[in-house]
Amino acid sequence: MRAGPDHIREFPEATARFSLVMLPYLAYMARKRQKANDLGPAAPSGCKDDRMPLLPESLAMKDDVASWRRHLHAQPELLYDVHQTAEFVADKLRQFGCDEVVTGIGRTGVVGLIRGRPGSNGPTIGLRADMDALPVTETSGVAWASRTAGRMHACGHDGHTAMLLGAASQLAQSRNFNGSVAVIFQPAEEGGAGGREMVRDGMMERFGIASVYGMHNLPGLPVGDFAIRKGPIMAATDEFILTIRGRSGHAAMPHNTIDPIVAGSAIVAGLQMIAARNADPLESVVVSVTKFNAGFAHNVIPDEAKLAGTVRSLTTAMRDFAERRLGEIVRGIAAAHGAEVDVRYIRNYPVTFNHADETVVAADAAASVAGDDHVERETAPMMGGEDFSYMLESRPGAFIFIGNGDSSGLHSSSYDFNDDAIPHGVSYWVKLAESVLPL
Numbered sequence: 120m121r122a123g124p125d126h127i128r129e130f131p132e133a134t135a136r137f138s139l140v141m142l143p144y145l146a147y148m149a150r151k152r153q154k155a156n157d158l159g160p161a162a163p164s165g166c167k168d169d170r171m172p173l174l175p176e177s178l179a180m181k182d183d184v185a186s187w188r189r190h191l192h193a194q195p196e197l198l199y200d201v202h203q204t205a206e207f208v209a210d211k212l213r214q215f216g217c218d219e220v221v222t223g224i225g226r227t228g229v230v231g232l233i234r235g236r237p238g239s240n241g242p243t244i245g246l247r248a249d250m251d252a253l254p255v256t257e258t259s260g261v262a263w264a265s266r267t268a269g270r271m272h273a274c275g276h277d278g279h280t281a282m283l284l285g286a287a288s289q290l291a292q293s294r295n296f297n298g299s300v301a302v303i304f305q306p307a308e309e310g311g312a313g314g315r316e317m318v319r320d321g322m323m324e325r326f327g328i329a330s331v332y333g334m335h336n337l338p339g340l341p342v343g344d345f346a347i348r349k350g351p352i353m354a355a356t357d358e359f360i361l362t363i364r365g366r367s368g369h370a371a372m373p374h375n376t377i378d379p380i381v382a383g384s385a386i387v388a389g390l391q392m393i394a395a396r397n398a399d400p401l402e403s404v405v406v407s408v409t410k411f412n413a414g415f416a417h418n419v420i421p422d423e424a425k426l427a428g429t430v431r432s433l434t435t436a437m438r439d440f441a442e443r444r445l446g447e448i449v450r451g452i453a454a455a456h457g458a459e460v461d462v463r464y465i466r467n468y469p470v471t472f473n474h475a476d477e478t479v480v481a482a483d484a485a486a487s488v489a490g491d492d493h494v495e496r497e498t499a500p501m502m503g504g505e506d507f508s509y510m511l512e513s514r515p516g517a518f519i520f521i522g523n524g525d526s527s528g529l530h531s532s533s534y535d536f537n538d539d540a541i542p543h544g545v546s547y548w549v550k551l552a553e554s555v556l557p558l
């Protein structure tokens with residue numbers, strides 16, 4: 120069954136969550152594939168090197184969407200504390216005439232439901248944006264810069280939210296689809312697992328969502344371009360905290376101590392073995408030690424050293440392997456130094472895993488907006504993480520990147536979302552909904 124050998128192999132626990140709503144959806148996707156095969160190969164576009172024309176409605180609303188985006192940019196909110204943003208979103212969705220607007224899902228998430236043409240009997244799809252900002256002080260110097268020191272939309276979630284609002288407005292107006300569209304606005308993407316919280320709150324069942332799609336801007340990718348791939352597109356993001364306990368003493372008499380700094384240094388070097396010597400070189404894994412705190416005086420060997428860091432992987436097998444090797448290496452080296460060690464390994468976001476059929480649908484929708492030459496269908500996966508992964512564990516779907524042009528990098532204090540991407544993103548959402556749910 121298409122539900123997915125890949126998906127199930129990666130996430131066996133997810134199979135239990137496939138509710139009855141999935142069966143009609145799977146049959147529907149099979150019929151859609153058959154229909155596409157019957158039509159034969161797509162005709163040549165005739166404008167191979169040119170971008171496709173954007174939806175006129177998306178172009179016309181660019182200034183409105185940009186003004187919402189800049190409004191959100193100026194008042195960034197963190198994690199689940201996105202009350203003003205959620206209120207702004209819910210107000211807009213009500214103005215657009217969404218059939219249902221539900222707030223407080225996954226604490227502060229918002230979902231708007233838009234039903235298609237009267238008599239629609241197609242499935243419901245979810246389109247997701249994130250609303251939260253980062254604890255960064257903005258240095259961009261733009262007129263709409265954050266008004267709050269220590270908070271900033273440095274990942275472009277202001278742009279994601281505004282673009283999905285633009286699409287909701289168009290979809291509520293046109294109703295040019297057979298089924299329903301749930302526009303999902305989640306809190307706490309930046310480390311708070313707001314996506315998981317919305318899934319746990321029963322969002323998928325409540326709205327009968329059969330498949331889900333996400334989008335993130337990408338600095339360095341030209342505006343108007345898209346990038347996607349089947350399978351893992353972003354990494355699992357795990358965290359470790361090591362407490363090494365030795366025996367303190369005089370720095371001039373190290374033989375009477377157990378030096379946790381020397382043990383810790385050996386551990387930092389030893390952990391490089393996981394990626395460099397233990398893992399298959401054709402697989403991906405990152406192990407980075409990012410904190411090393413110990414000591415307080417130049418002539419005292421301390422009792423304790425604390426290390427922390429992150430492990431990134433693209434498959435469950437590699438994730439399990441890296442966790443096991445990390446424990447073995449850390450305990451082995453600590454023992455060789457006569458030190459004790461406490462290992463805390465925390466599994467954060469899972470792998471963001473794009474399902475095969477939905478990836479093709481998403482890439483085709485992007486190509487209908489951008490032109491084939493502007494959609495990279497086999498982009499390299501990234502070792503950053505995304506909590507849209509939890510929604511993809513719960514339902515089939517796909518996550519796509521949209522170009523942010525030559526901007527500062529994500530999470531940089533000088534970053535700004537590129538408003539020129541707005542008509543491309545809005546058109547993508549609308550085309551996607553219309554192609555997954557054709558009349």
Ligand SMILES: [Zn+2]
Nearest residue numbers: 274309529530
């Ligand atoms: Zn981010």
Ligand SMILES: [Zn+2]
Nearest residue numbers: 274276308335
């Ligand atoms: Zn982000």
